Amino acid sequence: MKTTWPIIKRLVLYIVLTGATITMCFPLFWMISSSLKTIEETSSAGIVWIPTKPTLDAYISILHNSDFLRSYFNSVFYTTLALVGTLASIAVVAYAFSRIEWPGRNVVFFLMLSTMMIPPQALIVPQYVFFNKLGWVGTFNPLIIPGYFAGGAAMVFLLRQSMAQIPRELDESAFVDGASHIQVFWEIILPLIKAPLATVATFLFVGFWNSLLMPLMYLQTIKLYTLPLYVTTLYNINVTVQPWPTIMAAAVLTTVPLMVVFFFTQRFILQSVVITGLK
Amino acid sequence: MFDNSYFNVLIYAGAAIVFIVASSFAVAALARAIAKLSGATNRKQENTFAGYLFASPWIVGFLIFVVVPMAFSLYWSFTNYRIASATPTHWVGFANYIRLITKDDGFRASIVNTLFLTVLGLPLQMGVALFLAVLLNQKTHGERIFRMAFYLPVILGFNTAVLLCWRLMLNTGTGIINQIIRAVDYAVPPIGYITRAVIFIQELFSAFFLGISNRNFILLGKEWAAGFPAANRVPLWVQSPLWSKMSVVLLIIWGCGTMMLIFLAGLNNIPRELHEAAEVDGASDWRRFWKISFPLLTPYIFYNLVVGLIAMLQIFEPIYVLYRDNQPLVPSTISMVYYLWQATFSHFEIGYGSAISWLILIIILIVTLIQFRIQNSWVNYDLY
Numbered sequence: 040m041k042t043t044w045p046i047i048k049r050l051v052l053y054i055v056l057t058g059a060t061i062t063m064c065f066p067l068f069w070m071i072s073s074s075l076k077t078i079e080e081t082s083s084a085g086i087v088w089i090p091t092k093p094t095l096d097a098y099i100s101i102l103h104n105s106d107f108l109r110s111y112f113n114s115v116f117y118t119t120l121a122l123v124g125t126l127a128s129i130a131v132v133a134y135a136f137s138r139i140e141w142p143g144r145n146v147v148f149f150l151m152l153s154t155m156m157i158p159p160q161a162l163i164v165p166q167y168v169f170f171n172k173l174g175w176v177g178t179f180n181p182l183i184i185p186g187y188f189a190g191g192a193a194m195v196f197l198l199r200q201s202m203a204q205i206p207r208e209l210d211e212s213a214f215v216d217g218a219s220h221i222q223v224f225w226e227i228i229l230p231l232i233k234a235p236l237a238t239v240a241t242f243l244f245v246g247f248w249n250s251l252l253m254p255l256m257y258l259q260t261i262k263l264y265t266l267p268l269y270v271t272t273l274y275n276i277n278v279t280v281q282p283w284p285t286i287m288a289a290a291v292l293t294t295v296p297l298m299v300v301f302f303f304t305q306r307f308i309l310q311s312v313v314i315t316g317l318k
Numbered sequence: 319m320f321d322n323s324y325f326n327v328l329i330y331a332g333a334a335i336v337f338i339v340a341s342s343f344a345v346a347a348l349a350r351a352i353a354k355l356s357g358a359t360n361r362k363q364e365n366t367f368a369g370y371l372f373a374s375p376w377i378v379g380f381l382i383f384v385v386v387p388m389a390f391s392l393y394w395s396f397t398n399y400r401i402a403s404a405t406p407t408h409w410v411g412f413a414n415y416i417r418l419i420t421k422d423d424g425f426r427a428s429i430v431n432t433l434f435l436t437v438l439g440l441p442l443q444m445g446v447a448l449f450l451a452v453l454l455n456q457k458t459h460g461e462r463i464f465r466m467a468f469y470l471p472v473i474l475g476f477n478t479a480v481l482l483c484w485r486l487m488l489n490t491g492t493g494i495i496n497q498i499i500r501a502v503d504y505a506v507p508p509i510g511y512i513t514r515a516v517i518f519i520q521e522l523f524s525a526f527f528l529g530i531s532n533r534n535f536i537l538l539g540k541e542w543a544a545g546f547p548a549a550n551r552v553p554l555w556v557q558s559p560l561w562s563k564m565s566v567v568l569l570i571i572w573g574c575g576t577m578m579l580i581f582l583a584g585l586n587n588i589p590r591e592l593h594e595a596a597e598v599d600g601a602s603d604w605r606r607f608w609k610i611s612f613p614l615l616t617p618y619i620f621y622n623l624v625v626g627l628i629a630m631l632q633i634f635e636p637i638y639v640l641y642r643d644n645q646p647l648v649p650s651t652i653s654m655v656y657y658l659w660q661a662t663f664s665h666f667e668i669g670y671g672s673a674i675s676w677l678i679l680i681i682i683l684i685v686t687l688i689q690f691r692i693q694n695s696w697v698n699y700d701l702y
Contacts (some may be wrong), residue, residue: 041629053458056454056464059453060463060468061469063466067470067474069486080369086498097702120328128375128376131372131375132372135368135372135373135668139369141368154380154384158631159627159631159679162383163658163662164675165387165391165672166383168390168392168401169386169387169664177323177326178326178327179323179327184330188375188376188378188383189375190383193370194476220368220371224372227393249477251634251638252635252659255638263323267479268478270482273482276483276642276643283486286482287482287483288478291342291479297474300475301470301473308469
């Protein structure tokens, strides 16, 4: 009894963990499985776990859909442009908050942290008016440009924490050798925070890639639609039989970049979530 | 396929960078001049210049995208401002706020729905997150794979593509979730009774909350009179106003990965000796969890509560994907942010929308303050 009890406990633990893993990943499995089915199978009265005759028809049809391909390009284009500028500005600002002593730093830093309490959506109304006046409604600008001003206080905070851990002596000795702040930032600090940078880049990527509300407000024509917006139009509200395999094929193609990025960066991400507690 | 839209964005992005650099230098020069006037040393002047130069992108952005818009929206919230409206804008005092609080059924519904999610969804989400964290904390083989699997929904969760898959799974008749429920109920009759009991309680609970937002409890009475659900009943996930919020709760629970990681960090911070000492004294796992782990986890529970509550106000994508084409269901599930979007942009009522934004901010502020006020009574900071 005394020896078998811990073994049983372990066994139960693994069974529960495996069960939880299957449950959590189930939607993903179902998405892939449904994308290989026929329309009849996706809405059949019995459970079709795995299609009897997997077919790639759904993928062929979605890849021949020029609207889908264009929205894919739009997503890649806008995400890349927004990601690069946002990441760069966040790193610069994090440097100011961690490596330079300047009067007012604590006040500005506190201000920045307090903006984390404001849900970004509370600003959508006045920002819409602002972008409307600028003539930016119907363009990608409102989705990209605000990020260039170090959008995302939580991300600045995360990078600042990592930069603050780097020993001071490193930049002190560089300054003695006559280096400027820009050189120290570029040649000393950035190479030392590659992992946190990758983490922030991933969070930003996921945020931009999944974003629905902003594209919904600003991208008003189907020519500019990003993936999250376009994919919802595949669900045709005027018909009763939905083309589920096609929708799921589009869904799989939409989530592939997310999964690839997550797979390569999960080691860093899972650690840093704890630092910021965000996303 | 390609036209000016892409090229234009590149030009604007370039212009934005030029603007940011120029304004940063201006702010930094100004800061240095002030430092010089106040008699700072040369080195301090240089640091002031560099500090403001590097921090300016955020400072300038904060002014342009946060302070100025908020000031304008505060002003507009007291006017009847509408984009593309024939009537001229004029001051209306507190009319928007009064209409919002006393007459607006949609806003009322969004508050009640948030309350529902807070009372039912948030505890369930935190419970599952804590449960998974405790399991992972047992130091198993393949811990990293389990952790990845539990966090993956956070990465995927709010993409509309994945939400569409949930829509397929939640279909009342042919969706996989109900098919599994039916199969299990049929195979193991006792579980069928539990399912029906859960359905009964959930529907009464939802009917009660719908009653609050509709200001009448006819539906609750009907549900009660209908009595215990029949044997073949299944949840009507995305079909009935009694279940629409539960579908969102399901999604929230699925996306508990962030909370789980935070609990896991909290569990890791608990000194091993505490558990070892208790084990020597013969305390069971269950007792050790409630007497040692749980009290020491309360700061993390508090954190998740504060952040989770704000997240509840902001649920948007699930409602858009699951209920957009089923307008009668929207009031039964609408969140505050969804309502803000719907109310403002259906008629471009900027004044009214500004009032909603400010009310949401005030509500967040009050709720957070209350939480911080009462935390002393239950949050345990002994370890820190």
